[in-house]
Amino acid sequence: MTSRSGALRLGTRRSLLATTQSQLVADAYTERTGRAVELVGVTTFGDVTKAHLAQLGGTGVFVSALRDKLVEGEIDFAVHSLKDLPTRQDPRFTLAALPARHDHRDALVGTHKFADLAPGARVGTGSPRRVAMLSALRPDLEYVAIRGNADTRIGKVNSGELDAVVLASAGLHRIGRDAEIAQIFEVEELLPAPGQGALAVECRADRADVIEFLRVLDDPRTRSAVTAERALLAALEAGCAAPVGAFAADDGHTLNLTAVVVSIDGRETVRKSAAGSPSEAANLGRLLAAEMIAEGADRLMGEHSH
Ligand SMILES: NCc1[nH]cc(CCC(=O)O)c1CC(=O)O
Structure with a gap:
């Protein structure tokens, strides 16, 4: 509450996706509380050097620029794509809210459905997870590594x-x-990345006032689901480029988690599901990861682990 108007200051990167996601969260906050949010544009090193860093394990560059502003007290909170956040918790920050996730799935952009693509058709994705799982379905297609924002890719x-x-x-x-x-x-065809589609509302762990304000944005069922997905990812000790898919859903009583690890050529798969109590979400994720490792998941991840 340190802007002159008394509004919370939300720091955002300037990309279209980042500003849209930040505005969505700001609007939801204002709608629920009647209080204004001030958006503060933050230019990150990652934005300046464009797409390349984002692929070189550089998503951390985007996250850390916003975190720097939190530490400096220039902003009160930030919104990230949860799947871009490292699973290792930084004790200086807290995920004050995980808003309701509406769509966790992957989409094919183009003029043909996946089954109707001609043999040899060129499919672009920068994600080893997507390449591995799609190769299992259609080994006859050519998967091309691409970079850049959605606009560049669709182009x-x-x-x-x-x-x-x-x-x-x-x-x-x-x-x-x-x-x-x-x-x-x-x-069933393509398991998304852990946390995909969910937004993470982050602030400093020592700002009890801000944490309290942001609580209205939290969706408990999304929180339990993504907690299980991310606990699994952390327990697999998989890097952000590892071919790991996970999706959990909490119906209010039961948390169902499905995860897959695929070899990069798509030929070998360890896929398992488990169910448990939403209050034990992290344990469920760790348990399923241990079962998958026992079935050889760490060997499949090979060079993509860590
Ligand atoms: N890794 C980049 C990234 N981070 C978040 C999204 C989309 C939004 C989301 O998954 O929440 C994307 C682009 C993509 O994977 O298509």
Whole structure:
């Protein structure tokens, strides 16, 4: 509450996805509390050097620039894509709210559905997880590593350089590009990244006042689901580039978690599900990870672990 107007200051990167996500959270906060939120643009090193860093394990660059502003007291909170946040908790910060997740799935952008792509068609994605799982379904397609924001990626389809690209459905909806979706993959076909589609509202752990204000944005069922997904990812000791998919859903009574680890060529898979109490979400994730490791999941991850 340190802006002159008394509004909470929300620091945001300047990309279209980041500003849209921040505005969504700001609007939800204002709607629920009647209080204003002031958006503060933060230019990060990662934004200046464009897409390259984001692929070189550089998502941390985006996160840490906003965290620096939290530490300096220039902003009160920040909104991240949860799947870009490292699973290792930094004790200086807390996830004050995990708003309701609306779509966790991956989407195919292009003119054809996945099954209708011609053999040899070129499908763009920068994610080893997506390549591994899609290769298992369609080993006859060519998977092309691509970088950059959604706009750049979709541009490669419109220019004819690629036949399709795979992106998170949630991001496409948020930036208003959902009309270009040819197909949404169900989790039986393509398990999303842990935390995909969820937003993380982060503030300093020592700001009890801000934590209290932001609590209204938290959705307990989303929190238990993504807690299980991220505990599993952490227990697998998988790096952000590892071919790990996970999805959990909390119906209010039971938390169901499904996870998969795929070898990079898509030929070998360890896929398992477990159910438990939402209050034991982290334990459920760790338990399932241990079972998957016992079945060889760590060997499949190979060079992509850590
Ligand atoms: N890794 C980049 C990233 N981080 C969050 C999203 C989309 C929104 C989300 O998953 O919450 C994306 C793009 C994508 O994977 O298509």
